[in-house]
Amino acid sequence: MSAGDNSPVTGAAFAALADWGTSNFRLWLVDRSGAVLAERQSGEGMGTIANPAGFSDVLEGHLQALAAPVGLPVAIAGMAGARTGWIEAPYLTAPADLRALYQGAVRAPSDHRKAFILPGVCQREPLPYDVMRGEETQLAGAVFAGKDSGLFCMPGTHSKWVLLNQGVIEQFATVMTGELFDLISKQSILRLSMAGAERSGAEHPAFVAAAKEAMEPGFSITARLFSIRASGLLSGATATDAAARLSGLLIGAEVAAMRHLVPTGGTVRIVASESLTGLYSAALAASGLSAEPLDGSALVRSGLFAAATALFANQNTDV
Amino acid sequence: MSAGDNSPVTGAAFAALADWGTSNFRLWLVDRSGAVLAERQSGEGMGTIANPAGFSDVLEGHLQALAAPVGLPVAIAGMAGARTGWIEAPYLTAPADLRALYQGAVRAPSDHRKAFILPGVCQREPLPYDVMRGEETQLAGAVFAGKDSGLFCMPGTHSKWVLLNQGVIEQFATVMTGELFDLISKQSILRLSMAGAERSGAEHPAFVAAAKEAMEPGFSITARLFSIRASGLLSGATATDAAARLSGLLIGAEVAAMRHLVPTGGTVRIVASESLTGLYSAALAASGLSAEPLDGSALVRSGLFAAATALFANQNTDV
Numbered sequence: 001m002s003a004g005d006n007s008p009v010t011g012a013a014f015a016a017l018a019d020w021g022t023s024n025f026r027l028w029l030v031d032r033s034g035a036v037l038a039e040r041q042s043g044e045g046m047g048t049i050a051n052p053a054g055f056s057d058v059l060e061g062h063l064q065a066l067a068a069p070v071g072l073p074v075a076i077a078g079m080a081g082a083r084t085g086w087i088e089a090p091y092l093t094a095p096a097d098l099r100a101l102y103q104g105a106v107r108a109p110s111d112h113r114k115a116f117i118l119p120g121v122c123q124r125e126p127l128p129y130d131v132m133r134g135e136e137t138q139l140a141g142a143v144f145a146g147k148d149s150g151l152f153c154m155p156g157t158h159s160k161w162v163l164l165n166q167g168v169i170e171q172f173a174t175v176m177t178g179e180l181f182d183l184i185s186k187q188s189i190l191r192l193s194m195a196g197a198e199r200s201g202a203e204h205p206a207f208v209a210a211a212k213e214a215m216e217p218g219f220s221i222t223a224r225l226f227s228i229r230a231s232g233l234l235s236g237a238t239a240t241d242a243a244a245r246l247s248g249l250l251i252g253a254e255v256a257a258m259r260h261l262v263p264t265g266g267t268v269r270i271v272a273s274e275s276l277t278g279l280y281s282a283a284l285a286a287s288g289l290s291a292e293p294l295d296g297s298a299l300v301r302s303g304l305f306a307a308a309t310a311l312f313a314n315q316n317t318d319v
Numbered sequence: 320m321s322a323g324d325n326s327p328v329t330g331a332a333f334a335a336l337a338d339w340g341t342s343n344f345r346l347w348l349v350d351r352s353g354a355v356l357a358e359r360q361s362g363e364g365m366g367t368i369a370n371p372a373g374f375s376d377v378l379e380g381h382l383q384a385l386a387a388p389v390g391l392p393v394a395i396a397g398m399a400g401a402r403t404g405w406i407e408a409p410y411l412t413a414p415a416d417l418r419a420l421y422q423g424a425v426r427a428p429s430d431h432r433k434a435f436i437l438p439g440v441c442q443r444e445p446l447p448y449d450v451m452r453g454e455e456t457q458l459a460g461a462v463f464a465g466k467d468s469g470l471f472c473m474p475g476t477h478s479k480w481v482l483l484n485q486g487v488i489e490q491f492a493t494v495m496t497g498e499l500f501d502l503i504s505k506q507s508i509l510r511l512s513m514a515g516a517e518r519s520g521a522e523h524p525a526f527v528a529a530a531k532e533a534m535e536p537g538f539s540i541t542a543r544l545f546s547i548r549a550s551g552l553l554s555g556a557t558a559t560d561a562a563a564r565l566s567g568l569l570i571g572a573e574v575a576a577m578r579h580l581v582p583t584g585g586t587v588r589i590v591a592s593e594s595l596t597g598l599y600s601a602a603l604a605a606s607g608l609s610a611e612p613l614d615g616s617a618l619v620r621s622g623l624f625a626a627a628t629a630l631f632a633n634q635n636t637d638v
Contacts, residue, residue, distance in 0.1 A: 083552075091553075122553055128546030129553045158508070158545060174545035176507065183502045188495065189477070220576030221541060222569065226477060226493035227447030233402075234410075234441055234448045250541065257539030 013037055015073050015312050016063060017304035020080035021134055022047050026297075027062050029072070034305040038066045046079040046086075055086035056110045063113075073114040075308040077137035077300060081106065081117035091122035091131060096169045098140040102307040116311055118304070121169055130174050134300070135160045138271055141302030142294065143167040147269065151262040154271045154296070155251075155280050157182075161258045171261075175254045185246055190225065193232035197243035201275060202282035206241045210248025211283040215256040221249060247279065255283045264288055271296040332356055334392050334631050335382060336623035339399035340453055341366050345616075346381050348391070353624040357385045365398040365405075374405035375429045382432075392433040394627040396456035396619060400425065400436035410441035410450060415488045417459040421626040435630055437623070440488055449493050453619070454479045457590055460621030461613060462486045466588060470581040473590045473615070474570075474599055476501075480577045490580075494573045504565055509544065512551035516562035520594060521601035525560045529567025530602040534575040540568060566598065574602045583607060590615040 012031050019026040023045035029037040044058050059074065081089030089106040104119035120133035135154050139162060142152065148167040154160040157178040163170045184190055185197075202208065213219065228245050231237040237245070262268055267290040270277050281291035333351040337344065342364035348356040363377050378393065400408030408425040423438035439452035454473050458481060461471070467486040473479040476497040482489045503509055504516075521527065532538065547564050550556040556564070581587055586609040589596050600610035 129549035131549045131552055173542055175542045176544050177541060179507055183506055187502055188498055220572060222496060222572055223492055223494045223576040225495050230448035230450045233450055253539060253541055257542040
């Protein structure tokens with residue numbers, strides 16, 4: 001059955017699934033087939049919770065608002081499992097088998113019910129060091145949907161590029177594109193060139209031109225950024241042009257750095273919002289690659305459900 | 320004769336020279352040989368002056384504090400000549416002959432005395448667009464000191480790399496290293512890994528290791544920055560290590576982007592503070608290049624003096 005926000009549970013709830021990131025919290029109640037019975041979301045990400053003891057109350061409040069049965073167990077993914085979160089769920093080390101993600105789950109100290117937090121994944125070899133929390137559960141969802149190999153691009157504040165081989169994370173890399181766009185466009189000298197910029201997408205000619213520029217041999221982003229300011233002063237480039245150009249340089253540089261992980265002409269699976277999917281698809285196309293968009297929300301729910309099934313299937317949680 | 324801050328003029332003043340940047344103001348009174356009679360500096364950079372009319376009063380206040388003679392003319396370099404400064408001194412376009420810098424000087428609307436602002440230099444070809452204001456006057460000083468060819472590296476908030484050929488700026492590039500270091504170390508996620516970092520220099524092993532890493536083929540700074548955070552989480556790297564590594568990655572990437580402008584084994588002239596000169600010299604050495612440090616303050620004074628001589632030599636300014 002389908003259910004909207006705040007709908008009370010009417011079916012046979014099997015488990016609750018929570019995607020608990022730095023800035024957002026999402027919760028679903030699902031039945032034994034994984035169908036969503038009710039859902040809820042809020043801005044109560046890890047960053048808003050002052051101390052570990054607060055997590056239990058926040059979670060319980062949302063579960064009660066959904067009339068979740070007493071004793072319904074919960075599977076959690078994301079930053080709630082960081083050292084500074086509810087309780088640390090130590091990283092699995094790549095190569096990491098996503099089908100066994102649940103084996104690294106850590107029981108959280110809830111006063112109310114059984115709650116497990118799934119581990120993140122870290123990389124020690126090949127260097128450089130890297131870490132993820134949350135994306136591994138989305139990827140587990142992809143694996144359970146049969147997409148168990150290939151290159152995944154998960155853009156955002158800190159984009160993750162992940163190489164899967166038969167359900168195993170072989171290697172991955174984080175690219176700070178989103179955070180750098182935010183800092184540079186709002187706080188660097190370039191903000192003077194993009195004040196009042198309108199939101200534009202992959203259709204803006206400056207975006208693709210800049211993405212291609214960033215894919216040229218010898219390109220250096222730190223040596224090219226200031227040209228955005230100089231273009232505003234010398235050629236009358238508009239604020240919208242400038243913002244599109246910054247976006248194109250950063251995303252183009254990101255694709256250029258990661259394209260070696262997929263064969264020429266290959267496909268990259270993108271897990272992102274619609275607008276970011278558009279930008280990354282265009283940059284990938286400029287690099288001769290195809291994009292296959294995936295629904296990140298469905299993936300994380302699917303990855304959490306698989307873990308919940310492994311963790312809770314042998315107990316009676318119906319009421 | 321030598322003179323300290325605020326010393327009254329005792330010799331025969333020929334001109335005043337002002338280096339007027341975004342955040343700082345420096346003023347020298349010099350005699351006909353260019354010897355400094357008195358000097359003064361303050362934080363009254365362009366950024367602190369609310370409207371164009373304010374420049375004249377700030378300048379006059381400092382000149383009077385030095386007991387500058389009535390009618391003593393002033394040569395000015397830097398952001399005071401920007402569109403948002405005192406009065407715009409339009410850019411010369413590269414290739415630009417630094418011996419003729421004074422020909423582009425624009426008379427500022429002072430109520431008190433003759434004041435000229437030297438032009439900046441812009442680049443339209445080869446793309447990308449670029450601009451400088453202030454550095455061209457330091458470079459003119461180098462030209463008049465016989466250093467009229469070669470690659471100059473002028474690190475700072477916005478580093479300038481400038482190729483001179485017989486006194487002509489052939490091409491140049493701005494690298495936003497200093498500003499990016501500042502933004503990333505203080506405001507990005509990486510701040511969590513470098514809180515309380517001690518100031519370290521080129522002797523820190525992480526600095527040179529990171530600089531070399533940034534010079535490897537295929538290096539991408541946006542794809543490598545997050546490793547600083549991950550190293551802190553996984554390998555116990557200290558805050559000081561993290562800051563040295565960020566500095567090394569950024570400066571290494573800057574040198575890697577610019578090294579093609581000088582032959583292998585060549586020398587790059589560095590115009591910077593002592594600490595930055597140390598860092599850049601080490602990064603250049605890691606790239607197989609030598610560094611020749613120059614005194615930026617002496618250079619700008621020399622460049623201003625040459626312009627003042629050309630502009631004011633035919634008038635009687637002694638008192």
